[in-house]
Amino acid sequence: MFTLPELKSDITVNVISDAKKSEAIRRPVEPVGKHFLHHAQRTLRNHTWSEFEKIQAEQNVKRVDESNTDPDEALFDDELADESLLEHDPRDWKTADLYAAMGLSKLRYRATENQIIKAHRKQVLKHHPDKKSASGAGLEQDGFFKIIQKAFETLTDNNKRAQYDSCDFNADVEPPKKGTEYDFFEAWGPVFAAEARFSKKKPVPTLGDLNTPKKEVEQFYSFWHRFDSWRTFEFLDEDVPDDSSNRDQKRYTERKNKAARDKKKTADNARLVKLVERAVNEDPRIKLFKEEEKKEKERKKWEREAGARAEAEAATKAAAEAKAKAEAEATASAAAKVDKKKAKEAAKAAKKKNKRIVRNAAKEAEYFGEADKAAAIEEQTGFIVDSLDDEQLVAVAEKIKADPQAAKQVLKDASQTLVDAKKLPASVLSYYL
């Protein structure tokens, strides 16, 4: 055995820092084996030794855990769930909690056949009368063992187990109390999960959560509204007496049992209906869906009325437009009237002026050198002026204005026109013709 030398001088740490270590040689290592892969892990992930050891240790623990424990074992009860079972009268085994007796109080209806067999073996090893007598108790104190055997017998027979499971009220989950505060899904999920065990139809939809789509929620409730249960209450039947004793008594008991069974079944169905009803009422999703529906309806209504609304809008718009138009027209017409009046007045004034021009034309031209006939000229000019229409008057006036000396000729032409037009008789205009 190697021993260390004794410490002679007072050294704690003395590093010869200038000591020359021999140069390292680089060589490839063989990439095989777990040690190499560990080395690779350390190198690639930059783990320190202590980190690496920790990781390894954790992995080892996990591996040991995985390999050593039977996953079923963890689901069994470590200790008897109900100590009073030990004192339970084996003759009243029907009233005992058989799953608890088997150490399956956590699994109950979920326990597989294999688990039941395993659990039974475990319980027998613990509670066999031979074991008990070894620890002092008398052999006759085997009540609990008898219950275990009865439980095993019941739970390994499919029919009997179904009957027992039907009446295993310990597995029922009570719905939350009304008027208390609770999370809907947390409280109701287990309730439905427990009720689902009686479903003839599998799989049973789950309650889901707040984000479950509407379709699934509806499916869920329609499933539960139409729930088909295999639950029977035969297990609670009163024992039918041997038919040798009294046939009537036997028949009576049978009838009574059947009636009781039916009654219980009806009650159970009613209970379930009520339960589902309550859940529907409390379901926040249903409320949400209703609200959504309402909103949707409103939106639809809004959309449906869109046409009428547009029409009305168009009508008011048209009315307003019409009104505006009318107003505009009114003002325009008023302005036009004024204009017309002005124009008329102007035209009148122009006419007057023209008339004066024409009337005075003869006078201006000094009656064309025939002053003696002045009265006749004036009279006849007056006839012309009065007989000429507006246009002719303007034309004549223009001509006269343009050349006052030619006035006689102009008036002559005008009178000729008038006579031709038969506006004036030629006799009246004797001077000009």
Add this chain to the structure above:
Amino acid sequence: MSSSPIIGITFGNTTSSIAYVNPKNDVDVIANPDGERSIPSVLSYVGSDEYHGGQALQQLVRNPKNTIINFRDFIGLPFAQADVSKCAYGAPAVEVEGKVGFVISRGEDKQETITVDEVVARHLRRLKLAAEDYIGSKVSEVVITVPTSFTSEQKEALEAAAGKSGLKIVQFINEPSAALLAHAEQFPFEQDVNVVVADFGGTRSDAAVIAVRNGIFTILATKHDTNLGGDNLDNELVEYFAKDFEKKNKSNPRTNARSMAKLRTHASATKNTLSNTTSATISIDSLADGFDYHASINRMRYELVTNKVFSQLAAFIDDVIAKAELDPLDISAVLLCGGVAYSPKLTTNLEFMFPESVQILGPASKQATSQPNELSASGAALQARLASEYDASELAEALSPVVINTPHLPKAIGLVGSQGEFYPVLLAETSYPVQKKLTLKQAKGDLLIGVYEGEHHVEERTVEPTEKEAKEQDDDEEEWSDSEDDEPEIIREKLYTLSTKLMELGVKGVTNGIEVVFNINKDGLLRVSARDLKSGAVVKGEL
């Protein structure tokens, strides 16, 4: 474990083996449908039929021209570099597209030219089928072993051939490391050791000196001899039998290739029998000229006949140790694998040659497997199992040169003992980063931890043999002469001397032992810390 396990394949010139780690975590060496666990690497063609393994090997007598043997070493090699004399007894190798190929006649006037790549692919496909039959699920990934002398071109060619047969090569591992891995899995090394892994196959011998440090292997030296192997033993034996036959029947079987092929097959079988029994018979109907041949041979005769080859084999191991610049004293064990390892003579020869400190791990040793020819396949399977726990990318990363090329200590680092002697903690050739704990339970009082580099040398002392020893050897009925006993015995010892002093740590008041931890990180920083197991006080030094 994934549904399709990764299997390990050892693909040898003479035989191939497949192995996998079964769900019970045991290594299963897979037998082919003929029940052969070491499957002859032989393909034979008769008409449109293809024979593989042992069935093909039998064709070597009847149908040698269409029986392909010893093709492993040709893969990936240009024709010029291939030693085509290896397949002299089977289908002759010809040059095809610069590579080695074989011309096989399939039925009447039909010739098929196949390259060695195709041959390998067909061989691997057969192995794959055998594995799938055995495991019962598809196999698509393998770890394959290659000799250390395989070049990257050869590996690439092998990978391509494997790809053709529907196998993805997850990792190539060296045959000696695979063998050592399988051995270490069964018989773990308690200390850091140097091991010679000697693989004596049918046609070639490979040896490697491997340093095992904390479970990590480093190959220090390798040696290959492609002309030394079990076939040499066969040749000697064939020659012996041929002489005997000629003497008995006045007929020379050597002139007839078919007679020789028959003799060779039977001699090989006899050789194998002699590994297990002290005498064996050989009987061949109509060996040559209608003469039957029956003979029996005992192991002693066989060993005398083949003595030359055995001494070559032993010398081969000695050479590789010399090549690694080590002394036999540095070697803790010689791990024998390959078919020749079954011969008891090899083990006795080596035991005689090496000092007692060298363990000979042959099939006779209790400390080694009794199936030395399955070692490397088992190692490949173990590696495959490990590899299956990693992603492909993780594995590729782990195989990158950054990880594989690690610095190694050139000299041992250790502590100085109470007599001033050197106690090596980290041996030379230890790759780092490394951490090693040394627990000294008996340590008490104030202690000095002197950390030194150590140098070792071999000292020879001459000691007159004592009477007792002589008497003991008289009792033994071994074959060596008595005269040897009288010679003075030379005792060689491996000694360490202190070299460079690195650091000193002082620990006081130890009552219940201390734990000394040596740690070298990847930059070569040496950290030594001593922890009092009782008080938990730690003294640390860094260099």
